Amino acid sequence: MDDELLRRLRTEQARALLDDADPHHAVMLACDLLVAGVDGDAVVALAAESARALPPHDANRRLAAVTEELGLPEPDLPTAVTLVVADTCERILDRSIPAEVGTHHLYVVGYEGSPLDDLLPTVAALAAHLEDDLGGRADDDLRARLAALAQTILHRLTPGNQA
Template structure:
C-alpha cells in the first residue's frame, strides 16, 4: 500500500473512532484499495456498497472489518483527533467541504485528549460568527478566517513532524523536553502580559509563574503545554473568557508573538 492510501485509511479509521465513518469516503477508499490489490473480502464488500445508500452504522462496521483485514493498529485518541482535524483542514483549503460544515467539524479540536485543544477558542469564535451573526451562511470574511485557521493547524502539524516542536506525541516527552517547553510557555506568557497587559517585567514574570506553577519535580504533568496556549491564557487574564467574541482580532497571535515560537527560553 502506498503512503497516500495508507494515510487515507488511517484518517477514515480515526474518523470512525472519534465520530463516525464517512460512508462516501469509506467506499471510495475501498475501491482504491481494491484497484491496487490491497485487502480481501472485507475490502471488496465495502467497495461494493453504494455511496448514496450506505448507512453510517454499516460504514463503521465495514471499515472496522477492512482495518482488521489489513492489520492496521488502532491509533490512540489524541492521534485520531489530530488525523481527522488535519484532514478537515486540508479539505477546507481544497474546497472539498462546505465552509459551514468545516467550521463545525473543527470543533473536534476540543475533544478530550486533543493536542490541538488550545485552538478551541478560535473555532468557537468562528461558530459564533457563523450562527450568531451570519444566520448560518458564511461570508467572504469568515471564509478567509477559516482558511487562516486551517493553515495554522497544518503549519503546526508540519513543524511538529519536522521535529521543531514536540506538540505531537507529548506523552513520550523526556523530562528535559517537558521542562524546556514549560519554561518556554512561562516566557511567552510573560511577554504577552508585558505587551498587552501593561505589566512590568517583574509583574509579568509573577503572572507567568501563577499560570504555570509547575516545578521540575512535577514533570509527570503532561499535555497542556503548547506555545499557542500561552497566548490564549494571557488573553483570558487580560480580557476575560469571552475575548474571542469581544476581541476577535486577538484570536490569532500577531507575527511578533509567533516569532517567539521555537526559541530557547
Template sequence: MNDDLLRRLRTEQARALLDDADPYEAVMLACDLLVAGVGSEAVTALAAEPARTLATHEANRRLAAVVAELGLPEPDLPTAVALIAADACERILDGSLPAEAGTHGLYVVGYQGSPLDDLLPAVTALAAYLEDDLGGRADDELRTRLAALARIILDRVRAQNLA
C-alpha cells in the same frame, strides 16, 4: 499501499473511533484500495456497497473489518484528532469542504486529550460568527479567517508529526 491511501484509511478509522466513518468516503476508499491492489475480502465487500445509501453503522462495521484484516492498530486519541483535523483543514483549503461544514468539523480539536485543544476558542469564535452574525451562511471574511486557522492547525499537526 501508498502513503495517501494509508492516510485516508487511517483518517476514516479515526472518524469511526471518535464518531462515525463517512459511508461515502469509506466506499470510495475501498474502491481505491482495490485499484491499488489491496484486494482483501473485507475491502472487496466494502467496495461493493452502495456509496450513497450505505448506512453509517454498516460503514463503521465494514471499515472495522477492513482495518482488522489489514492489521492496522487503532490510533490513540491525539493521533485520531490530528488525522481528522488535518483532513478537514486540507479540504477547507482546497475548497472541497464548504466553510460552514469545515467550521463545525474543526470542533474535533476540543476532544479531551487533544494536542490541539488550545485552538478550541478560535474554532468556537468562528462558529459563533458563522451562526450568530451570518445566520449559518459563510461570507468571504469567515472563509478567510477559516483558511488562516486551517493553516495554523496544519502547521501544528505537521510540526508535531501528529498525523
C-alpha cells in the same frame, strides 16, 4: 499499500473513532484499495456498497472490518484528532467541503488529549459567528478566517512547528 492510501485509511478509521466515517470516502477508499491490489473480503464488501446510500453506522462497521482484516490497530485519541483535523483543514483549503461543514468538523480539536485543544475557543468563536451572526451561511470574511485557521493548524501539525 502506498503511503497515501494508508493515510486515507487511517484518517477514515480515526473519523469513525471520533464520530462517523464518511460513507462516500470509505467506499471510494475501498475501491482504491482494490485497484491497488488490496482485495480482502472486507475490502470487497465495502467497495460493493453504494457510496450514496450507505448509512454512516454501516460505513463504520464495514471500515472496522477492513482495518481489522489489514491488521491496523485503532489509533490513540491524540493521533485520531490529528488525522481528522489535518484532513479537515486540507479539505477547507481546497474547498472540497463547505466552510459551514468545515467549521463544525474542527470541533474535534477539543477532544481530550488533543494536541490542539488550545484552539477550541477559536473554533467555537467561528462557529458562533457562523450560526448566530450569519444564520448558518458563511460569508467571505468567515471563509478567509477559517482558511487562516486551517493554515495555522496545518503549520502546527508539521513536525518541528509544534507550539
